[in-house]
Amino acid sequence: MxxxxxxxxxxxxxxxxxxxxxxxxxxxxxxxxxxxxxxxxxxxxxxxxxxxxxxxxxxxxxxxxxxxxxxxxxxxxxxxxxxxxxxxxxxxxxxxxxxxxxxxxxxxxxxxxxxxxxxxxxxxxxxxxxxxxxxxxxxxxxxxxxxxxxxxxxxxxxxxxxxxxxxxxxxxxxxxxxxxxxxxxxxxxxxxxxxxxxGRRTSELIKYAANAFLAMKITFINEIADLCEAVGADVQQVAKGIGLDKRIGGKFLNAGPGYGGSCFPKDTLALVRTASDAGSPVRLIETTVAINDSRKKAMAGKVADALDGELKGKTVGVLGLTFKPNTDDMRDAPSLDIIPALQAMGATVQAFDPEGHEARQMLRDVDFKANPYEAVEGADVAVIITEWDQFRALDLDRMKLLMKKPVVVDLRNIYRQDEMERRGFRYASIGRGA
Missing domain, CATH: 3.40.50.720 (NAD(P)-binding Rossmann-like Domain)
Incomplete structure (x- = not known):
C-alpha cells in the first residue's frame, strides 16, 4: 500500500x-x-x-x-x-x-x-x-x-x-x-x-486511559516504597508478592524517582484537563500527577540524607540523565528536577549519560564527563538516576578508590544492600527499610 x-x-x-x-x-x-x-x-x-x-x-x-x-x-x-x-x-x-x-x-x-x-x-x-x-x-x-x-x-x-x-x-x-x-x-x-x-472517540480515550493507568501504577509503588522505608519492609519483595497476582501483574512496579518521558507527564495532564472540561474529574489521576511532580523534587533530599543532611560544598557524581535507558529522550526526565535541587542545596554536580547529549542545553553549571568513572571521581556521593545497563556492573573497587567518600544513592535499586556494604560503601536505595 x-x-x-x-x-x-x-x-x-x-x-x-x-x-x-x-x-x-x-x-x-x-x-x-x-x-x-x-x-x-x-x-x-x-x-x-x-x-x-x-x-x-x-x-x-x-x-x-x-x-x-x-x-x-x-x-x-x-x-x-x-x-x-x-x-x-x-x-x-x-x-x-x-x-x-x-x-x-x-x-x-x-x-x-x-x-x-x-x-x-x-x-x-x-x-x-x-x-x-x-x-x-x-x-x-x-x-x-x-x-x-x-x-x-x-x-x-x-x-x-x-x-x-x-x-x-x-x-x-x-x-x-x-x-x-x-x-x-x-x-x-x-x-x-x-x-x-x-468507535473513534473510544480509541482516542484508550490511549490516554492506558498511559494514565501505568503512570498510576508507578506512583502507587513509589508510595509503597516510602511506606517500606518507614516500617522496615522491602519494596522489591512487596512488588514481587503483589505482582504474582495475575490481576495485578509485575510490570511497572519498579520503585524509583518518579516517571518522566514524552508520554506519561503530558498525557496524564491532558486527561485531567479533558475530564475536567467534560465535568467528570479523574481524581486518581489528578493525585498521581501531583505526587509524581513532588517526588522528583524530593529525591535531592534523599541524597542529602546520605551525607547527614549537608550538601553545601559537596560534589555529587550523577550517573544517568535521560528519563529511561536506551533512549536519548530528556523530556520530563527526573534528572531535570533532581540536579537543580541538588545545586540549590549547595552541591556541585558532575554527570555522565551514554546518550543524554541534549542535557547539555537543559542543565546549567553541570560538568559533563566522558564515562561513569570520571563522573564519580572526587565525588562525595554517587547518585544513580537512570538504570543504563553499563551502570549495573560498575567496577565498585575502582569507584571506591576514585571517590572522595564511598557513598552511593541508588534511585533505581540496581545493587544489593549487602554487597555494597561488603564493598565498604554507605548505600541508600528506594523502599528498602532497615
Missing part, C-alpha cells in the same frame, strides 16, 4: 520505517528541512536501538523515503498518517493540537480519491471529529475517513513493540477504512495480534 507519514519524530519515524519493513511504500514528510536532509544522508535524529539499520535497509530497497515536499505523496496515498507532536500547552496543560490542525488543513487540499486519514499522534477525545470537520469544510466533495490508531511504543523497545504488539487499536465505523487498516496491519495477523476495532 502507499502510505504517507506526516511527522518524522519518534512515532512517525519508527512507524514509517516499520510499515516499510512490512512491505508498504512509505514517504515520510517533515517541515524541518535540516532533519529531512540528515535522514536522506542516513543520519537518525533520535537514539532508538535497531532503528538506524531498519531505516537504512528500507531506504536501500526503495520502500522508504523522506521529503519536505509532500504534496504528491499525500495526493497518491491510500493512507495518510498524522504523527506530529502534541505537547502540553503552556498555561493550562491541554494538549496543543496546532500541529495536528495544520496537518489536517494541508491534507484537505491534496487528497485525491478515497483516502484514510489516520491519527497516530496522541490526541484528546474528539480530535478526530475536529480533523474531519476541517477537511470537510475545505473539501465538501472529498472521499475520506478519519481513523484513530494510537501508538503504544516504549522508547528503547519501539521496533519490537510495533512488530509484536500486545494489541492494535483502530477507531472507525467506516467499513472501507477498516479494510484499509486491516491490509496495513496484515503482517501482524500472522502473529495473531489482537486488533480491536472501536
Amino acid at each position: 502507499r502510505v504517507t507519514m506526516i511527522g518524522t519524530g519518534y512515532v512517525g519515524l519508527v512507524s514509517g520505517a516499520c510499515f516499510a519493513d512490512f512491505g508498504h511504500d512509505v514517504v515520510c514528510i517533515d517541515k524541518d528541512a535540516g532533519k529531512i536532509d540528515r535522514l536522506n544522508k542516513g543520519e537518525i535524529p533520535i537514539y532508538e536501538p535497531g532503528l538506524e539499520d531498519l531505516v537504512e535497509r528500507n531506504v536501500r530497497e526503495g520502500r522508504l523515503s523522506f521529503t519536505v515536499e509532500g504534496a504528491e505523496a499525500i495526493r497518491s496515498a491510500e493512507a495518510v498518517f498524522i504523527a506530529v507532536g502534541t505537547p502540553s500547552r503552556r498555561g493550562d496543560g491541554h494538549a496543543d493540537l496546532s500541529y495536528v490542525h495544520a496537518a489536517a488543513e494541508e491534507i484537505a487540499g491534496l487528497i485525491d480519491g478515497f483516502t484514510v486519514i489516520v491519527t497516530k499522534s496522541t490526541v484528546p477525545v474528539g480530535t478526530g471529529d475536529e480533523i474531519e470537520a476541517i477537511i470537510r469544510k475545505a473539501r465538501p466533495d472529498a472521499q475520506f475517513a478519519v481513523v484513530s490508531n494510537p501508538e503504544f511504543l516504549r522508547e528503547g523497545a519501539a521496533i519490537e513493540d510495533f512488530k509484536r504488539p500486545d494489541r492494535v487499536v483502530v477507531g472507525t465505523d467506516d467499513a472501507r477504512a477498516q479494510a484499509v487498516m486491516r491490509e496495513l496491519y496484515r503482517p501482524l495477523f500472522l502473529n495473531e495480534t489482537p486488533i480491536l476495532f472501536t
Whole structure:
C-alpha cells in the first residue's frame, strides 16, 4: 500500500520505517528541512536501538523515503498518517493540537480519491471529529475517513513493540477504512495480534486511559516504597508478592524517582484537563500527577540524607540523565528536577549519560564527563538516576578508590544492600527499610 507519514519524530519515524519493513511504500514528510536532509544522508535524529539499520535497509530497497515536499505523496496515498507532536500547552496543560490542525488543513487540499486519514499522534477525545470537520469544510466533495490508531511504543523497545504488539487499536465505523487498516496491519495477523476495532472517540480515550493507568501504577509503588522505608519492609519483595497476582501483574512496579518521558507527564495532564472540561474529574489521576511532580523534587533530599543532611560544598557524581535507558529522550526526565535541587542545596554536580547529549542545553553549571568513572571521581556521593545497563556492573573497587567518600544513592535499586556494604560503601536505595 502507499502510505504517507506526516511527522518524522519518534512515532512517525519508527512507524514509517516499520510499515516499510512490512512491505508498504512509505514517504515520510517533515517541515524541518535540516532533519529531512540528515535522514536522506542516513543520519537518525533520535537514539532508538535497531532503528538506524531498519531505516537504512528500507531506504536501500526503495520502500522508504523522506521529503519536505509532500504534496504528491499525500495526493497518491491510500493512507495518510498524522504523527506530529502534541505537547502540553503552556498555561493550562491541554494538549496543543496546532500541529495536528495544520496537518489536517494541508491534507484537505491534496487528497485525491478515497483516502484514510489516520491519527497516530496522541490526541484528546474528539480530535478526530475536529480533523474531519476541517477537511470537510475545505473539501465538501472529498472521499475520506478519519481513523484513530494510537501508538503504544516504549522508547528503547519501539521496533519490537510495533512488530509484536500486545494489541492494535483502530477507531472507525467506516467499513472501507477498516479494510484499509486491516491490509496495513496484515503482517501482524500472522502473529495473531489482537486488533480491536472501536468507535473513534473510544480509541482516542484508550490511549490516554492506558498511559494514565501505568503512570498510576508507578506512583502507587513509589508510595509503597516510602511506606517500606518507614516500617522496615522491602519494596522489591512487596512488588514481587503483589505482582504474582495475575490481576495485578509485575510490570511497572519498579520503585524509583518518579516517571518522566514524552508520554506519561503530558498525557496524564491532558486527561485531567479533558475530564475536567467534560465535568467528570479523574481524581486518581489528578493525585498521581501531583505526587509524581513532588517526588522528583524530593529525591535531592534523599541524597542529602546520605551525607547527614549537608550538601553545601559537596560534589555529587550523577550517573544517568535521560528519563529511561536506551533512549536519548530528556523530556520530563527526573534528572531535570533532581540536579537543580541538588545545586540549590549547595552541591556541585558532575554527570555522565551514554546518550543524554541534549542535557547539555537543559542543565546549567553541570560538568559533563566522558564515562561513569570520571563522573564519580572526587565525588562525595554517587547518585544513580537512570538504570543504563553499563551502570549495573560498575567496577565498585575502582569507584571506591576514585571517590572522595564511598557513598552511593541508588534511585533505581540496581545493587544489593549487602554487597555494597561488603564493598565498604554507605548505600541508600528506594523502599528498602532497615
